[in-house]
Amino acid sequence: MTIEAHLATLEKKHFALEEELHTAMNQPSSDDRTIADIKRRKLRIKDEIERLRSSTH
Template identity: 35%
Template sequence: MSSQDRIQSLKAKHADLEQRLHAEQVRPLPDDNVLREIKHEKLMVRDEIARIRHTAH
């Protein structure tokens, strides 16, 4: 898998996590632990994208 393919895959995962985060936030009594886990995973995906971009240049 090329760097660009990996970045595109991670961007799709990040968008999915964003949708999950929004869904959890708008439901009655959102679970703080679930919100924290989703946010953490989003940050990890974002950091991996940044690492790939940095090493590709």
């Protein structure tokens, strides 16, 4: 897999987590731990995207 393809996959995952987070935050049944977990996963992906982008420049 090329770096560009890997970045595209990570960006899709990041966007999906953003939607999942938005949905969870709008549901009163969601607990804080679930929301924190989604945020953590989203941040991990964002960090990896930034790391890959900086390594290609």
